[in-house]
Amino acid sequence: MKAPPARVVELFDRDALNFEEYLQSPLGRLRTELVWSGLGPVLRQDGATHYVLDVGGGTGAFSLRLAQQGHRVLLLDPAQGMLDLATAKAERELTGKARDNLRVQKGTVTDISLRSLSQQFSIVLCHNILEYAVGPQLILSKIRQLVCNDGLVSVVVANRDAEPLRTVVNKQDPDAALQLVDKPVHPSTLFGGYRRVYSLHEILAMLDEAGFSGRNVRGVRVACDFLSQNLLEKREGWNSAFALEQELITRTPHKYLARYLHILARPHNQS
Numbered sequence: 672m673k674a675p676p677a678r679v680v681e682l683f684d685r686d687a688l689n690f691e692e693y694l695q696s697p698l699g700r701l702r703t704e705l706v707w708s709g710l711g712p713v714l715r716q717d718g719a720t721h722y723v724l725d726v727g728g729g730t731g732a733f734s735l736r737l738a739q740q741g742h743r744v745l746l747l748d749p750a751q752g753m754l755d756l757a758t759a760k761a762e763r764e765l766t767g768k769a770r771d772n773l774r775v776q777k778g779t780v781t782d783i784s785l786r787s788l789s790q791q792f793s794i795v796l797c798h799n800i801l802e803y804a805v806g807p808q809l810i811l812s813k814i815r816q817l818v819c820n821d822g823l824v825s826v827v828v829a830n831r832d833a834e835p836l837r838t839v840v841n842k843q844d845p846d847a848a849l850q851l852v853d854k855p856v857h858p859s860t861l862f863g864g865y866r867r868v869y870s871l872h873e874i875l876a877m878l879d880e881a882g883f884s885g886r887n888v889r890g891v892r893v894a895c896d897f898l899s900q901n902l903l904e905k906r907e908g909w910n911s912a913f914a915l916e917q918e919l920i921t922r923t924p925h926k927y928l929a930r931y932l933h934i935l936a937r938p939h940n941q942s
Contacts, residue, residue: 682862683753684750700909701892701913701916702892705917706891709933720742722745723796724780724818725745725746725798726780726796728747729750731756735757735764745792746776758775761775801867811824811877823936828868828932829866829869829932832871871927874934883938884938888926890919890926890933891932894915
């Protein structure tokens with residue numbers, strides 16, 4: 672298994688502040704909160720304290736919240752710029768036990784230092800990492816080695832089937848949209864360069880090969896990417912968009928056209 676290309680890590684390091692600003696934008700907050708709306712109930716279901724690995728956890732959008740709720744979290748990211756921002760946020764926002772619950776480490780799931788942690792994690796987050804990874808199938812297989820047999824993996828990927836629709840509506844360019852149909856690699860507007868986008872069938876097949884069964888498929892941002900930024904910047908507009916998304920992201924066929932796919936999966940033969 673290969674580590675992320677040096678160029679990709681360099682881009683993540685360079686654009687860490689831009690990424691954090693995106694997370695605080697209306698669309699960024701919608702993405703985070705919609706993913707959380709799928710993950711949060713699972714965490715509350717058994718009331719247990721979980722040991723969580725946040726693969727490519729970036730600036731800590733999920734790790735800090737999980738630590739605040741009492742879970743033990745390892746935030747793992749290869750970009751120092753991301754880790755610096757995550758650490759600074761933790762110092763500002765977490766106190767006492769919550770701060771002790773969070774550990775921040777530079778690296779990837781391929782690092783030798785993680786071998787002793789085999790099957791120690793009850794939950795592994797892999798959010799928007801496979802778009803940029805070299806060897807995404809092998810990364811999922813490594814995650815399977817790290818999660819316990821009754822654990823859970825939360826995967827978020829960019830949805831290939833959403834891109835032509837977004838392009839034709841937002842850019843009014845049917846020719847450009849046609850070029851994106853079935854195209855597995857698209858330009859990355861956030862970090863520059865390119866990223867891989869996935870069909871639902873493809874990501875479910877990859878999870879199955881890695882040893883996971885997809886139990887819950889949700890969409891993330893079905894309709895709000897077509898709304899104006901001005902509307903989303905208003906509290907009432909954002910709240911209305913979030914309420915609409917909550918109705919659409921579990922419904923067929925709407926969820927299959929969302930900007931992102933969110934899949935909660937468990938190891939094979941687990942309920």
